[in-house]
Amino acid sequence: MDLSHELVRNPQSGWEEKFRLGYSVAQRAVCGDTFRVLLREGEPELKAKKIAQMFYQKRGLRLPVVSLLSKMPVQDTREFNPENGAELTPPRPFNLMFQTQMGASADPASIAYLRPETAQSIFVQFKNVLDVSRKKLPFGIAQIGKAFRNEINPRNFTFRSREFEQMELEYLCRPEQGMDLLAYWLKERIKFYEEIGISRKRLHILDVPEKERAFYSKGTFDIEYEFPFGRQELEGVAYRTDYDLQQHIKASGKQLDYFDEETKERLVPHVVEPSAGVDRTVLALICDAYDEDSAPDEKGKMETRIVMRFHPRIAPIKCAIFPLLRNKEPLVAKAREVQALLRPHMNVFYDEGGAIGRRYRRQDEIGTPFGVTIDFETLGEKGEELRDTVTLRDRDSMKQERVAIKDLAHLISSKIR
Structure with a gap:
């Protein structure tokens, strides 16, 4: 459910107090930045010391000695910011919740x-x-x-x-x-x-x-x-x-x-x-x-390809639709048909701008796992046996296969699952 x-x-129950109380912050007297002294009410002292020591070690101290100032008074002690040597002011209360x-x-x-x-x-x-x-x-x-x-x-x-x-x-x-x-x-x-x-x-x-x-x-x-x-x-x-x-x-x-x-x-x-x-x-x-x-690239020259290898089920866009040429109306019309066919089944993206290789790269960079290209074979210009088929491209392997348009929705859906 x-x-x-x-x-x-x-703040009616006691849980808010665990967030609101028990924290203290030391302020750097010179630069004015703040950081947590990392001790929360009910939190083990060992954990608080470990986190605080890690904080100081990352900033240049090899063996920092951590005093839990919000648990016990410390006298005759001065603390310094290891980044710039500025003396630290005493801890002050800090609220981890946004009040309104x-x-x-x-x-x-x-x-x-x-x-x-x-x-x-x-x-x-x-x-x-x-x-x-x-x-x-x-x-x-x-x-x-x-x-x-x-x-x-x-x-x-x-x-x-x-x-x-x-x-x-x-x-x-x-x-x-x-x-x-x-x-x-x-x-x-x-x-x-x-x-x-x-x-x-x-x-x-x-x-x-x-x-x-x-x-x-x-x-x-x-x-x-x-x-x-x-x-x-x-x-x-x-x-x-x-x-x-x-x-x-x-x-x-x-x-x-x-x-x-x-x-x-x-x-x-x-x-x-x-x-x-x-x-x-x-x-x-x-x-x-x-x-x-x-x-x-489109000229055969090797170039660096940036690709997001999302699992198909998590990719924001499942399939991109490309007409091979934007100025050929039959290709564009058929590409729009394929877009309408797939849209009820998955999130698709239509792109007709630029060379086909550039369009592939744009989709690779946003993690689209499949690309469908509508070309002259789709129109039957290179044989009736290829009419109403398209090129299906896989993002990771960049391999292409001819697929009948009527089989596209089922095939891509099975790969997404």
């Missing part, structure tokens, strides 16, 4: 936040979904939508940004099913990335150690991808137990339990959550698909 929910939320006001008056009661994740919207609507759908455990509620975080250093193109698209599944189950379903969903999510065309050799699974997991998690796996800027997380698959629903029960005073009609038992379901970034997945697809090779 999928779900849509609001982007702005009132709802209603006509701007008072504390009207404070709301743009949601920093989509998951909590699912938990808020859990009872409504359960009552309407009458699902039996285990079942899932999925959502894809915008989330917003006040990132200090957005970077690496679309990998880390303040506004991003998230897709999450809260798979609700009985407590004894949790660990088995964690393994099941890890396998399914790896299978998903392979099916959309991401190379398995560039995907890595990190079994997050207990000391580095969120305190409520009984098991967490990170699915990572080898981006050009390093191995980074694409998705987390976590067994969150019943923590989220219990928090909403405490904050709302409402019962969010499940009644098993067979056993006559009431229980608060546990949750296994695959949580992925859509923008990161698209970026991984682009990085994985990009390739360069050599191909002859």
Whole structure:
């Protein structure tokens, strides 16, 4: 079951506090840039120290000593920015959520936040979904939508940004099913990335150690991808137990339990959550698909060809239609017929501008897997046996074959699947 929910939320349950409190930022006294001292309430100290040390190491310190300033007072200590030697000012509070006001008056009661994740919207609507759908455990509620975080250093193109698209599944189950379903969903999510065309050799699974997991998690796996800027997380698959629903029960005073009609038992379901970034997945697809090779131009001279090797099922445009010459009306008319024939079955693109080789290259660069050329053979000028056939070109191999127009839709559709 999928779900849509609001982007702005009132801070009624305890989950917002995990984002809003517990962060501190050190400011560089000279240049004015800011960065996180990376300690969140409930986050293991070992993980916070490790991340902070990595931050300083990337900026030139071989063996940085990290003090968790938001956990304990530090006296008689001065810190410096390793990039330019500027003395760092003391930490100050930082809000990871975007705050706004709802209603006509701007008072504390009207404070709301743009949601920093989509998951909590699912938990808020859990009872409504359960009552309407009458699902039996285990079942899932999925959502894809915008989330917003006040990132200090957005970077690496679309990998880390303040506004991003998230897709999450809260798979609700009985407590004894949790660990088995964690393994099941890890396998399914790896299978998903392979099916959309991401190379398995560039995907890595990190079994997050207990000391580095969120305190409520009984098991967490990170699915990572080898981006050009390093191995980074694409998705987390976590067994969150019943923590989220219990928090909403405490904050709302409402019962969010499940009644098993067979056993006559009431229980608060546990949750296994695959949580992925859509923008990161698209970026991984682009990085994985990009390739360069050599191909002859229209004069037979070898040149560098840029090609996006998207899997056909994920390519934005499935097939391009080319009349061999734009100034020959019979060719153009037949090409338009082929376009009309394929359009109900897939996303197609019509292009009649420039030499045919240039048109092939343009489609290679945007990842279109197939190209159909309407030529004089299609019109029967070189034999009736070739009438109403076209040239079907494969993007990756650049091989061409003659195909009857009536067979095009079925043949290309089978290759896309």
